[in-house]
Amino acid sequence: MSGFSAWLNDIEGISAQQALKAGLPTKRVESWKYVPTRSLNRTGWRPATPQATERFALTGGRFANIPEVSGLEVTDEKLTPEEKKRLTGMSEAHGFGLTQAALDHSQLILTVQETASVRINLDHLANEASSAGFATLVLRLEAGAQLTFIEQFEATVVEKSNLSSLRCVITLSRDASVKHVRFQKANATAHIFSNIEVSCGENASYRLQTIEFGAKLARNDINIALAGREASASVNGLAITKGSQYHDTHLTIDHVVGDTKSEMTFRNMVDGKGEATINGRVLIRQDSQRSGTEQSIANLLLSESARVNPKPELEIYADDVTASHGCTVGSLNKMELFYLKSRGLSEADARAFLQYAFAEKIIGEIQHQDIRELVETQLLGELQHGDLIEELKESVDV
Numbered sequence: 001m002s003g004f005s006a007w008l009n010d011i012e013g014i015s016a017q018q019a020l021k022a023g024l025p026t027k028r029v030e031s032w033k034y035v036p037t038r039s040l041n042r043t044g045w046r047p048a049t050p051q052a053t054e055r056f057a058l059t060g061g062r063f064a065n066i067p068e069v070s071g072l073e074v075t076d077e078k079l080t081p082e083e084k085k086r087l088t089g090m091s092e093a094h095g096f097g098l099t100q101a102a103l104d105h106s107q108l109i110l111t112v113q114e115t116a117s118v119r120i121n122l123d124h125l126a127n128e129a130s131s132a133g134f135a136t137l138v139l140r141l142e143a144g145a146q147l148t149f150i151e152q153f154e155a156t157v158v159e160k161s162n163l164s165s166l167r168c169v170i171t172l173s174r175d176a177s178v179k180h181v182r183f184q185k186a187n188a189t190a191h192i193f194s195n196i197e198v199s200c201g202e203n204a205s206y207r208l209q210t211i212e213f214g215a216k217l218a219r220n221d222i223n224i225a226l227a228g229r230e231a232s233a234s235v236n237g238l239a240i241t242k243g244s245q246y247h248d249t250h251l252t253i254d255h256v257v258g259d260t261k262s263e264m265t266f267r268n269m270v271d272g273k274g275e276a277t278i279n280g281r282v283l284i285r286q287d288s289q290r291s292g293t294e295q296s297i298a299n300l301l302l303s304e305s306a307r308v309n310p311k312p313e314l315e316i317y318a319d320d321v322t323a324s325h326g327c328t329v330g331s332l333n334k335m336e337l338f339y340l341k342s343r344g345l346s347e348a349d350a351r352a353f354l355q356y357a358f359a360e361k362i363i364g365e366i367q368h369q370d371i372r373e374l375v376e377t378q379l380l381g382e383l384q385h386g387d388l389i390e391e392l393k394e395s396v397d398v
Helices: 005-009 014-022 038-042 081-092 095-103 334-342 347-363 369-382 386-392
Strands: 057-059 062-064 072-074 106-112 117-124 131-141 146-153 162-172 177-184 190-200 205-212 217-226 232-241 246-255 261-270 275-284 291-301 307-316 321-330
Touching: 005 014, 005 095, 014 095, 057 131, 062 106, 062 131, 081 095, 081 162, 081 190, 095 131, 095 190, 131 146, 131 177, 146 369, 162 177, 162 205, 177 190, 177 369, 190 205, 190 232, 205 217, 205 246, 205 347, 217 232, 217 261, 232 246, 232 275, 232 347, 246 261, 246 291, 261 275, 261 307, 261 347, 275 291, 275 321, 291 307, 291 347, 307 321, 334 347, 347 369
Parallel strands: 057 117, 106 131, 117 146, 131 162, 146 177, 162 190, 177 205, 190 217, 205 232, 217 246, 232 261, 246 275, 261 291, 275 307, 291 321
Antiparallel strands: 057 062, 072 106
């Protein structure tokens, strides 16, 4: 029995039956080995109620105020066979995927028209205590289309566990591009689930920047297929984990064909009794010659009880490729601490400054100034002596 059992029992259909039979994943499922599922099982989840808002938002598992933007079309037609296949893959990956599919409240299909340039801001509003919302967003980009897709999460305090889950299927046609930014600073009792499936056609590019600050439990499943020649993908991620938070990212980039490029850079900073997991996998298939990939995963532990579970993976079956990878786990550099203290900083100030520098490597890559400033403000607020860092950062090269 899981915390969704009563809800699933009220739903007719084979999908609910499959979810009930499977239950939520246990530690025997490799990709959920470290996920703390106790609160998922012990909370008696019920459907969330949408909130009133004037923004384009995901609230209570439903989309509100769908944007009316030139070049953006709300598509009423059904899912394509390929989109259905990809959603089925999400569902069948594990028991939570089956639960997502069975309890999905709404589905929205948006098409960015040929050669159009569009920006979409999606706000994730907090659900009330003991409630959950599930939704699916399908984004189609026609040839030459450009999309800037920014997701932000509301930090409204909720006294008890709350849950929000979004499945996102993105298809990029020839020469299309997506710049996708996720800024997650949800409340301390939130359970945030994100499942992103991307397919890049010929000469298409997908760039994801994901920043995790909030939530009690945050889980990201990201799968990117470079299915057309000259396609490229770039993923930059940062997770700031403290207290008893758990942040989990499972990322796969699949070089389906040759002449494709990918880059993966991820940083975890864990304090208190926090725990973070990063599984970064790159697959270069046998016929994917002349492909290139760079992978870098760095993990910073700030307390003796902090935990991190890094699992970098490179699977290369082609012989004409360029690949580099690196993974580190450690604490603050003692030589760097000594240098900063020799410049007049206290121990606490020096430690905070090095934490800032570690995170800033990712934050500085955010191309959208308004979001970058919001993330920077959040980071300085999280760190001790943030005001001092604000004063020093202009005079010290970080």
